[in-house]
Amino acid sequence: MAMNEYLKQYIELQKKFRETEGNPDSVRALYDFKEELEQCEDKRAKEVLVDVYDLLDYKKSAYDLLCQIGDCADRKTLKRLGTLKDYAGNWGDHYALPKPKTSEEKQKEKERQVQLGLPAFRYHPNPLETGAFVESAEGVICDCCGKSTHIYYTGPFFSVEDIEYLCPECIASGEAARKFGGSFQDDYSVDDGVDDPEKLDELIHRTPGYCGWQQEYWRAHCGDYCAFLGYVGARELRALGALEEVLDDSLWDQEQKEMIRESVNGGHLQCYLFQCLHCGKHLVWMDFD
Ligand SMILES: [Zn+2]
Numbered sequence: 001m002a003m004n005e006y007l008k009q010y011i012e013l014q015k016k017f018r019e020t021e022g023n024p025d026s027v028r029a030l031y032d033f034k035e036e037l038e039q040c041e042d043k044r045a046k047e048v049l050v051d052v053y054d055l056l057d058y059k060k061s062a063y064d065l066l067c068q069i070g071d072c073a074d075r076k077t078l079k080r081l082g083t084l085k086d087y088a089g090n091w092g093d094h095y096a097l098p099k100p101k102t103s104e105e106k107q108k109e110k111e112r113q114v115q116l117g118l119p120a121f122r123y124h125p126n127p128l129e130t131g132a133f134v135e136s137a138e139g140v141i142c143d144c145c146g147k148s149t150h151i152y153y154t155g156p157f158f159s160v161e162d163i164e165y166l167c168p169e170c171i172a173s174g175e176a177a178r179k180f181g182g183s184f185q186d187d188y189s190v191d192d193g194v195d196d197p198e199k200l201d202e203l204i205h206r207t208p209g210y211c212g213w214q215q216e217y218w219r220a221h222c223g224d225y226c227a228f229l230g231y232v233g234a235r236e237l238r239a240l241g242a243l244e245e246v247l248d249d250s251l252w253d254q255e256q257k258e259m260i261r262e263s264v265n266g267g268h269l270q271c272y273l274f275q276c277l278h279c280g281k282h283l284v285w286m287d288f289d
């Protein structure tokens, strides 16, 4: 392959990405290309890989790779390294545009959670992915059951007692909420329209919460609370093909809809993505730092 072949392919994919404003297919195609280039030893492929990383906001990967392969006598390269260095330092790879998952990949993830012994949380189905739980190789002691756990909770827990670690089982069983008289979600900061008190009990006492800039709020639809899927901005919503769907929501006026369109994951205006467990509709909550 000549250099312009990698570059040509990149320009093509980038064009599609821009034209579709980053729809799921265009993002998936960039990910496939990224994986192909990562396997390739050709230096010209690596040069294009820097662009792919940069476009998908793998800022740290872009910076590290350019450090390795870039010509430091070249002014343009130095300038780009300078810009990337700031982003890499502030963002790392943390705000990379996520790859839209296939149903096969979703299934694999479920299996992994079962393998890890993670209980199923109806209203927070991927708590490892959202960061509500993190893994610890050496293990920590759960403040509730006193047992060692390799997965512990990092989200909010509203309780008068100072709790450091909770294991997934003590959250799922409701034991942590009972023992410490606490909750994972404020019961007033939820959408109306859910009549069954058992559902509210499950949400606030047996479901891991999420971390908002301000008071966390939980969306509801079809008479039930929604599943929290994670932290997003407009770009992530476009990549999931969900932006128009979340804007079709009477909760938001025109001005707020414009804000959602402008939101950036990890930025001043943060969106939190939910999905209805019954009809599948996506909804967001948003707040400011
Ligand atoms: Zn425990």
Ligand SMILES: [Zn+2]
Residues within 6 Å of the ligand: 221, 222, 276, 277, 278, 279, 280, 281
């Ligand atoms: Zn619904």
